[in-house]
Amino acid sequence: MSTRTNQTVNQTAQFSILSQDQKQRIFEGMIETLRNTGVHLHHEQARELLKEHGALVDGVSVKIPQNLILDALATVPPVTVVQSWDGTRKTLIEKNQVLFGPGPTPPNFTDPHTLERRKYVRTDAAMVARICQALPNIGFVQSLGTISDVTVSLADVYEFAEMVQNTTKPILSWAFSRNTCSDIHQIAIAMAGGEDAFKQCPNYVFYGEPISPLLSDFHAMDKAMYCAENGIPQVYTPCCIGGGTVPATHAGQLVCALSESMLGVVVAQLINPGTCVIMGGVQSIMDMQYSVYAYGAPELGLLSAALTEMAKFVGLPMFSTAGCTDTKILDPQGAIEAATSVHSAMLSGANFIHDVGYFESGMTGSVLQLVMADEQIGMSHVVARGIDINDETLAVEEICNAGPGGNYSDTDHTKKFAASLWQPTLMDRSSYEDWAAQGRKTMKDRIIEKTRDIIANFEGPISKVPEDTKKKIADILQAAEAREAENAGAKSK
Amino acid sequence: MLEKTMLIKMNQQAYGTTRFQILTGDQIEQIYFAALDVLEISGARISHPEALELFTNSDAVVSEDNRVRIPTAMVEQALGSCPSKSTLTGRNGKRSVKLQKNEVAFGSGADAGFVYDRKSGERRESSFADVEAAAKIVDYLPRLDFCMSHGRVSNAPNPKTYDRHQFLAMIKNCTKPLVVTSIDGDGLRDQWEMACLLRGGEKEFRLNPLFATFIRSDSPLMSSNDTVDKLLFATEKGIPAVYTPCAVLGVTAPASIAGVLVQTLADALFTVVLCCLKKPGSPLLLGGIQSVMAQAKETPSYGSPELHLTSAAMTEIYKWLGLLSSSAGGCTDAKVVDEQAASESVMSIYNNLMAGTNLIHQIGCLDGGLTGSLASLVMCDEIIGMVKQIAKGIQVTDETLALDILKEVGPGGEFLSHDHTYDHWKEWFRPTIIDRSNYEVWSDSGSKTYNDRLEPEVDRILESHAPEPLDENIVQEMKKIINLADKKEV
Amino acid sequence: MSEFLGKMAESLIAGKVDEVTDLTRQALDANVSSKDILEKGLLAGMEVVGKRFKANEMFIPEVLRCAKCMHGAMEILRPLLAETGVETAGTFVIGTVKGDLHDIGKNLVGMMFEGAGFKVVDLGIDLAPAAFVAAIKEHNANLFGMSALLTTTMPKMGETINAIKEAGLRDQVKIMIGGAPVTGEFAKEIGADAYASNAASAVDTGKELLGL
8 A cells, every 4th residue: 555755735725915024024114113113102101111111201102122022922822712601612812713703883783674774772782792693604793883872981881791691702892991891801700700710711802992003092001901910812903094094005004003003912911921912903995085994995805914914923813804895785895895805814814803794884883794794704714724635535436436427426425525515595506497486586685584584583692691690790780880970970070 | 314325135035916825736746646547547538530539549548438548648748748828819919818827817708598688677588789798898898808708699590600600799899809619610610710810811810819719518528529629620720729627516526626626637638638639739728617516407506615616726736737727707606796696706706816717707697607797797897806906915115114104104193195195095996886985975876786886887888888890891701701601500 | 367377276286286385476476466376276276176076086195285285375375365354264173072082084174174275273182172162262263173983082072062152152163073973963962063974075064164
């Protein structure tokens, strides 16, 4: 029996935009930018901390020497595990491990029943979480809206409270400030079953945003520090607008985005070496006709994939963007833009690929777009996972047995391998006659049907949440309300 | 101002374009070796007399049941004689379709039996006028490089000669190179003669082919006599031939992806050997459809992700062997231009472009190739633009890193009004049908969907675009050839 | 005279900043009135720019370059126009509210208003109501704009309008607001005069409010 030696195989598709030298240059650009241009950091305590460690501080300007960056990158963790509150699901944040999910905080929401554009309410958060739970290709959760029917300053906390009970997939939460960050953290601890359980294995990730170019406002940094202090894995990433808040050239945008996240990484590692910080963000360009941030532009896919490579280069996980669109109504534009960015992000190997379901350049969240993109992710996965080559799959024997023009329909080989072919849930492959007879449905019709079906019939894990945990959450919300009322009262005096 | 000394950063290697790879060389080799085994053990079957004679006079073994088994040496010798490049030159004189490694060209599809009527919106049989309309649109669209018939001339006076009529309809309305199907060897000959008229002779045509012939085989490893007729004629006259075996996983081919690749490659290599035996050095492109069955239709799915994967993989295999490749892209199982058509078109364009497929055809085909859609042609032109933008990759230079601009603008600054933005923003993709207005502007303008914008654009192109007219004398000469064929084939 | 002005309009449309400034000086030296330079040279040019922008023939970076030309020329003309009592479009004070450091949209709006011939006082970011009030007073603004990206800072808009009322300045100034979470409804609620969803329509709306 003969043996094959010296084989290199692709276990998945390979995709790359930047050579090693190109990545090195961008990395050097980041080092130089933080050293010589610096950032504006509107957080006195953070500035003090950096100053202690050798940064040059002048007012809000902070210039960071490269040894601080290199030291920080030496302590970031290669693996972070997030475990669901019911213990059933482990999410690994490690190089090239891909997950897709929605995005947070659009001001509007598409009602899946009336198809109207409306405000987002508390019950929507629970619904979005359940839909994410139901969709096989969605791996984490964000809200797709901003709750409008609760105390304005607690929209973030209510959102988390609703979502966390309706999914076991990790939530990337956001918060207005340290206070609500802490409220959310208390809820997460309640769901985990106590502070020790959380410390053992976190059950959520936090999302925060500096501002481009090269600016961290007080609350963004304050929350980042809170997360580092408490061992909460966090995302610290900007939304860079090419030609607006960052250079119009992609390499310059990558330098800027990398620098902005790096500030968060450095501070977090100084506070708690080994705490997980994820870089990346939303990377696209300003449409120069409509002055809109173009979520559907191909540049988004290109920039996101390139920044993903930079993340891998420096050893950090990547928060990427895909499945989003500039369309105002679910239509082929939404599909074109989402399919393009989804496939690019999949191939790039980013860790949390968010904003799936973002409509209207991020102004409206849509679960219909999310359900459509879930199907597209499934298609992308088939290409991304590549081809298994071995004696059995090569099927030389089968081919010779069947002979020229032979039939393979009933063979054992076919039975075995046909089982792993992709099954569409939203793609129609019927004949024209059958399709016409069944009402000439478009994919949009099928998307709407499927979405409504999930909403009506998929329960999710809420019945598994223990009663006393629900009580704890209610208490936390109540305490938060009291605090906000007090603050509001104090302000008006 | 600081004087600049000579500064150079040495030893830099960049990715000139985005890089994409499904298979390593080692994996391709495994598939190749397996295909060679199939050709030696099982071979292919043909009944074409001339082909059988060519094989009989070679080192191949021809058995009683017309089975032909081929030794590896013959395959590799044939591979060595394949030209690494060819070019298609349209009647506009531009050598615009470069058939060479990693150069990608896009074009429409062929022979769809149906189209959607522009006035009624109803589906009906396609006609000469539809082929003309599609050719016109292909002529106009900046990202389509070659023209296939799109529809079939089902209203041809003689059903056995619609291919000549198609040729005329296309050549009159499109100045770009053509890729043409033919009914049989005689049809191909007539098309070639028409092309030679335009080119100025046989030798001129060989040097600068006007069209490639698209030869489809539906039965793996069993080319029909018509198929072989066309292959042999094309080889003899130096007409670039696109050979497209079609295989359905689990039905006419193994259900494993690697298995269908092996079978397809064996079929392709068999054809390479055959053409080489006839006359070495004729340009040959290998392609086809390797997909799953669309169950209810019993025809291959044109939108399955398996198809996207096999297309890219076959392209990589052909590249590795020094061969030219062809695949279907911009096509879908959807019956109308909806979100499915968009998604499946994106995926097939994306993966084929990234893999470097030389000739990507079927742009604008709906319903698994049964219906041609002018709207989808226009949609796919935009999709191609978007995917090309990603394929272009990223340049990392001092100018693009813009470190000094970052310093100048500083933290909290803006780049909108900077010269650097003025200088570079036009490098981005510019949408045509895609709309990026905000909600207020969009609803004030009528809340249009993508389809609402797409259809009028099709009409606009049809009304306003006038392809360079073809010399009337040449048209008359071509018509003579066609009339002769019409009469002969009664 | 019309030669100068025609050329000036052309240079402005072509975005030639230095040329427009030079031509402005040359025209003044040739005794062309500042009013004519403003209306028949500069604004005439910007009108063409505005039309082309709306027709998708010119784009934001080009428009901003033209606005720069405008700005350069206005620096020279403004004192002269004031002397001779010619009315310009006015003074537009703009800024991002307290607690909010986002400003790219606001920056674009400011630059577009410059292109329309306004004097623009961009106060920057993170501005308390008092700072806005002071600026409106100091610059005698007739138009005022606020921007916010964060929902939690939107209440500052209402507070600012109240502060303007309390300072007795409400009648002096037309108030516009903008930013991603802001809506026309919200504008009405807090007593602003208008909301605009993008920079170009902001200029149109601003002019409308002032009856220009």
